[in-house]
Amino acid sequence: MIKKLPILGLAALLAAGCGSEKSVFGGKDMSAENTSKKSTNGLKSYKEVITSEAASDEGLFTTHFVDDKLYFEIPMEMLDKDMLLVSRIAGVPDGYGGGYVNAGSKVNEQVVRWTKRKGNIDVKVISFENMSDEESPIYKSVQANNYFPILFSSKIEAYNNDSTSVVIEVGDLFENEVRAINGLSSSLRKRYKVKKLDQSRSYIESANAYPKNVEIKHVMTYEAEEPPTRDQAGTISMMMNQSMILLPDAKMQPRIADHRVGWFTIDKYDYNSEELKADDYELIRRWKLVPKDIEAYKRGELVEPEEPIVYYLDPATPEKWRPYFKQGIEDWNVAFEEAGFKNAIIAKDPPTKEEDPEFSPEDVRYSVVRYVASTTRNAVGPSVTDPRTGEIIESDIIWYHNHLRSYRNRYMIEAGAQTEDARTLNTPESEIGEMMRMVIAHEVGHALGLPHNMKASSAYPTDSLRSAEFTQKYGLTPSIMDYARVNYVAQPEDEGVRYIRMMGPYDKYAINWGYRYIPEADSPEAEKEKLDKWILEKAGDPWYEFGNGYAGVDPQSQRESLGDDQVKTSEYGLANLKKVVPNLITWTSKDGYAYDDLEEVYRELTYMWRGYTSHVVANVGGVYETRKTSNQDGVVYENVPKQKQKEAVDFLVEEAFTKPDWLLNQEILNRIGASGAIERVQGLQTRALNNLLDEDRLNRMIANEEVNGDEAYTAVNLMKELRDGIFSELYNRNKVDAYRRNLQRSYVDIASEYLKKLNAEDNQALLKSDILPLMRGEMQTLKREINRRKSGTNHSLTQYHWEDLIARIDAALDVEA
Known part of the structure; x- marks a missing residue:
C-alpha cells in the first residue's frame, strides 16, 4: 500500500x-x-x-x-x-x-x-x-x-x-x-x-x-x-x-458525553458552533471496539471485536493471586455482552522471555496489571487516551501489595459480628481472593472509562442488604464503581447474605451506553437520539442513576455508604461495631507478638464509626440531586425532608455526641497506649461537629427556610436541638465528665470562631450572611442558661468548666466591642 x-x-x-x-x-x-x-x-x-x-x-x-x-x-x-x-x-x-x-x-x-x-x-x-x-x-x-x-x-x-x-x-x-x-x-x-x-x-x-x-x-x-x-x-x-x-490516522468516532451517565471525559470547545458562543462539550474516554461481523451484530448476535482489550499480569504477581486478578478483569465481559460483544476483554499471564523477549510493563503496546511491592494501601486504574477522539490507547492497573491489609482489617471490623470467616487476621483465601477480584474489577472499570458512581448504593433499600436472596443476586449496590466494599448492614442473625461487593445492573447499562456500536450513525451527532432514548428508558429508576459524590451535598451520593436510609444504615453498622470491640483482643492477638495489630484494627474501627457519623450528617441541610435534561419532567435538586433531617440530628445527639462507652474498652486501651483515649474521642466528635456546623451547610438551611418556611428544618432548629443534647448535664444539673467537657468546649469554640471573623475583610459572604447573627444569638442564649444553672452541682471541675465556657463566650462576643 x-x-x-x-x-x-x-x-x-x-x-x-x-x-x-x-x-x-x-x-x-x-x-x-x-x-x-x-x-x-x-x-x-x-x-x-x-x-x-x-x-x-x-x-x-x-x-x-x-x-x-x-x-x-x-x-x-x-x-x-x-x-x-x-x-x-x-x-x-x-x-x-x-x-x-x-x-x-x-x-x-x-x-x-x-x-x-x-x-x-x-x-x-x-x-x-x-x-x-x-x-x-x-x-x-x-x-x-x-x-x-x-x-x-x-x-x-x-x-x-x-x-x-x-x-x-x-x-x-x-x-x-x-x-x-x-x-x-x-x-x-x-x-x-x-x-x-x-x-x-x-x-x-x-x-x-x-x-x-x-x-x-x-x-x-x-x-x-x-x-x-x-x-x-x-x-x-x-x-x-x-x-x-x-496515533492512528483512522480516528475512532467520538461519543459525546451525557452527565446522566458517568464517564471520564475530554473537554472540547467548538468555535464553528451555530450557538452564540464557543460550543463546549465533552467526549467520553473509551476503547475502540468494532464488531468483526457487523451484519451479525446488527441481527443481535454476540460478536467478538476486531481488537479485544487485553490485560497482562505483571510478572511480579504472586501465583496464588493470579486467578483472582484474571477473574476481576474478565468479569467485565458480562457487561460487554450487554453491548453486543463477546470476549471483549481478555486477561493473560505475563509472557515468558521465549514467548516475547521484548515484553515490558512500561511499553505502551501492553496494558498491564502492575503488582507493586509497597506498604501503600491502595489500587488505581489510570489509562492513556487519544485527546483527539477519547480513544483509550493503553492502561496500567496498579495494585499495591499492602492493600490486602486494608481489606483484611475492614472485613474483620465490618463483618466480624456476622460471620466467623472475618474473625481472624488470616482471612481465608477464598474470601480475600474474592475481595481482590472485586478491587481489580473496580479499577478495570476506571480503565474502561467509568468514574466512581457514589450514588449507586442508595438505590437499594437498606433492609434489602439483610436479605440473602437479594444480596446474592444483586450485590451490595447497582455499581461496582461505588465505594461499598463490605456489607456492614447485615446483622448476626441474617444467614446467607453476601458481604463482598460485585458488579451490578448499572455497570452493564453504562457499558452498553458507552460501547454499543451504532453502525447506522456516521457522526457523534447522529448517535445522540438513540443514546438519549436509552437514558430516558431508565429515567426514574434509581438503579440507573449516577452521582460522583464529590460535591458533598447529596446524602444519597456518599463514599462507603450503603442503602437508601443513612440513619438506619448507620444504626445497623454501629450495632455491629459494638459487638466487634469486645472481641478484638482475641481476634488480633498472636502468641509472642505485641499488640500492634490490635492497635491498628482498633484505630481503623474508630474511623468506621466516624464514617457512619458523617453519612448521617450529610442529611442535615442536604439536597438530593437527580441529573436530568430540560426535556425531562421534575426538578434536579430537592431539599432533604424536614423529618429526615430531624431524625439525623436525633441520631447524632444520641450516638455521636455522647460518651462512647462501647468504644472505650479499657481492656483494649490499656494494651495499646498509656493515655490518649480522651483526645481520640475529642478528635472524632469535634470533627463531626465541625462538619455539621459547616458554613455551606448552614447557608443551605437558611435558604431552604426562606423558600419552604415551616416545611424546612431550620438552622435555629439545629442549634437548639444540639444545645439541648450537648449540654444536657446543664439542664439536669449533673456532673460533666471529661469527654463531655471537651465536646461542649468544641461547640462553643466553633461558634466563637465564626464570631471572630466579624472584622475579616476576606470573607464578605460570611459577614453578610445570617450565620453570624445565628451564632451570636446562640452564644448569648447559652451564656444565660449557664449563668442560671451553673450552681447545680458541687463537682469542682464542672463548676470551673461552666465558668470557662462563660469566659470563652464573653471573649467571642467582645469581638464587636
Missing part, C-alpha cells in the same frame, strides 16, 4: 530539498546535488554520524547509540504526525511521594509532533481542546490563539543516503531537566529540597524502537537536602520511561 504524504509533511519535504525533484516535478534527479549542498551547509554525511559502531534498533524511529550519544533517525513521512508521549516512572526510591508514587506511575501524557524548522527539528506539544473547521475563517484565529509550545529542539546532524530520513541527537531531551517529562513534581521538589539535577549521574539506559512506538529509559539523579529516606545520602535517583506512540 502506498502511504499518502500529508500536505504539511510534503511542504516540509520540499523545503528541506530532500528526495528526488524528478519524482515530483518531472525534471532531472537532483538528489546528488542536494547531498552536496547539505555538506557545504555544514551537515555531515550519514556515515560520519551513524558510524559502523552504532547500536541501532529499527522501528517508528530508528534509534542509534553511538558511544554515549543517542540519535533518532526520523522518517520524513513521520514529520507532523500526531504522537502520544507518555512519561512514566520505571524505578523509584523507597518512600518516594509518601508511597503513592511507584514504578509504573504515569506523570504526564501529551500529544507531540516532530516538525522541521530550517536546520532544526522541533518537538511541539499539541492541544486539541479548541477546535474549528479548517475551511472556516475563524480557523486562523483558533490557531493564532492556541500557539503550540516547543518542548525540545535539536539541529539536524545528517540525512540518510536517500534523504528520506533526518538524523538528530536527542540526549539533551532525556539527560537535561525537561519538566514536562520528568517524575519530580514541583511539590515533591519542595518537599525534598531538591537543589539541582546532577548530569554526571543522569544518563540514557536504553532505547527500543517498535513499529508504532519508541521506548526510552533514562536515569535522572538529583541532589536533595531531604530525600525520602536518610540513607539516600542527599540523592534522589529515579528511572523514567518515555513512551512515544504513533
Whole structure:
C-alpha cells in the first residue's frame, strides 16, 4: 500500500530539498546535488554520524547509540504526525511521594509532533481542546490563539543516503531537566529540597524502537537536602520511561458525553458552533471496539471485536493471586455482552522471555496489571487516551501489595459480628481472593472509562442488604464503581447474605451506553437520539442513576455508604461495631507478638464509626440531586425532608455526641497506649461537629427556610436541638465528665470562631450572611442558661468548666466591642 504524504509533511519535504525533484516535478534527479549542498551547509554525511559502531534498533524511529550519544533517525513521512508521549516512572526510591508514587506511575501524557524548522527539528506539544473547521475563517484565529509550545529542539546532524530520513541527537531531551517529562513534581521538589539535577549521574539506559512506538529509559539523579529516606545520602535517583506512540490516522468516532451517565471525559470547545458562543462539550474516554461481523451484530448476535482489550499480569504477581486478578478483569465481559460483544476483554499471564523477549510493563503496546511491592494501601486504574477522539490507547492497573491489609482489617471490623470467616487476621483465601477480584474489577472499570458512581448504593433499600436472596443476586449496590466494599448492614442473625461487593445492573447499562456500536450513525451527532432514548428508558429508576459524590451535598451520593436510609444504615453498622470491640483482643492477638495489630484494627474501627457519623450528617441541610435534561419532567435538586433531617440530628445527639462507652474498652486501651483515649474521642466528635456546623451547610438551611418556611428544618432548629443534647448535664444539673467537657468546649469554640471573623475583610459572604447573627444569638442564649444553672452541682471541675465556657463566650462576643 502506498502511504499518502500529508500536505504539511510534503511542504516540509520540499523545503528541506530532500528526495528526488524528478519524482515530483518531472525534471532531472537532483538528489546528488542536494547531498552536496547539505555538506557545504555544514551537515555531515550519514556515515560520519551513524558510524559502523552504532547500536541501532529499527522501528517508528530508528534509534542509534553511538558511544554515549543517542540519535533518532526520523522518517520524513513521520514529520507532523500526531504522537502520544507518555512519561512514566520505571524505578523509584523507597518512600518516594509518601508511597503513592511507584514504578509504573504515569506523570504526564501529551500529544507531540516532530516538525522541521530550517536546520532544526522541533518537538511541539499539541492541544486539541479548541477546535474549528479548517475551511472556516475563524480557523486562523483558533490557531493564532492556541500557539503550540516547543518542548525540545535539536539541529539536524545528517540525512540518510536517500534523504528520506533526518538524523538528530536527542540526549539533551532525556539527560537535561525537561519538566514536562520528568517524575519530580514541583511539590515533591519542595518537599525534598531538591537543589539541582546532577548530569554526571543522569544518563540514557536504553532505547527500543517498535513499529508504532519508541521506548526510552533514562536515569535522572538529583541532589536533595531531604530525600525520602536518610540513607539516600542527599540523592534522589529515579528511572523514567518515555513512551512515544504513533496515533492512528483512522480516528475512532467520538461519543459525546451525557452527565446522566458517568464517564471520564475530554473537554472540547467548538468555535464553528451555530450557538452564540464557543460550543463546549465533552467526549467520553473509551476503547475502540468494532464488531468483526457487523451484519451479525446488527441481527443481535454476540460478536467478538476486531481488537479485544487485553490485560497482562505483571510478572511480579504472586501465583496464588493470579486467578483472582484474571477473574476481576474478565468479569467485565458480562457487561460487554450487554453491548453486543463477546470476549471483549481478555486477561493473560505475563509472557515468558521465549514467548516475547521484548515484553515490558512500561511499553505502551501492553496494558498491564502492575503488582507493586509497597506498604501503600491502595489500587488505581489510570489509562492513556487519544485527546483527539477519547480513544483509550493503553492502561496500567496498579495494585499495591499492602492493600490486602486494608481489606483484611475492614472485613474483620465490618463483618466480624456476622460471620466467623472475618474473625481472624488470616482471612481465608477464598474470601480475600474474592475481595481482590472485586478491587481489580473496580479499577478495570476506571480503565474502561467509568468514574466512581457514589450514588449507586442508595438505590437499594437498606433492609434489602439483610436479605440473602437479594444480596446474592444483586450485590451490595447497582455499581461496582461505588465505594461499598463490605456489607456492614447485615446483622448476626441474617444467614446467607453476601458481604463482598460485585458488579451490578448499572455497570452493564453504562457499558452498553458507552460501547454499543451504532453502525447506522456516521457522526457523534447522529448517535445522540438513540443514546438519549436509552437514558430516558431508565429515567426514574434509581438503579440507573449516577452521582460522583464529590460535591458533598447529596446524602444519597456518599463514599462507603450503603442503602437508601443513612440513619438506619448507620444504626445497623454501629450495632455491629459494638459487638466487634469486645472481641478484638482475641481476634488480633498472636502468641509472642505485641499488640500492634490490635492497635491498628482498633484505630481503623474508630474511623468506621466516624464514617457512619458523617453519612448521617450529610442529611442535615442536604439536597438530593437527580441529573436530568430540560426535556425531562421534575426538578434536579430537592431539599432533604424536614423529618429526615430531624431524625439525623436525633441520631447524632444520641450516638455521636455522647460518651462512647462501647468504644472505650479499657481492656483494649490499656494494651495499646498509656493515655490518649480522651483526645481520640475529642478528635472524632469535634470533627463531626465541625462538619455539621459547616458554613455551606448552614447557608443551605437558611435558604431552604426562606423558600419552604415551616416545611424546612431550620438552622435555629439545629442549634437548639444540639444545645439541648450537648449540654444536657446543664439542664439536669449533673456532673460533666471529661469527654463531655471537651465536646461542649468544641461547640462553643466553633461558634466563637465564626464570631471572630466579624472584622475579616476576606470573607464578605460570611459577614453578610445570617450565620453570624445565628451564632451570636446562640452564644448569648447559652451564656444565660449557664449563668442560671451553673450552681447545680458541687463537682469542682464542672463548676470551673461552666465558668470557662462563660469566659470563652464573653471573649467571642467582645469581638464587636
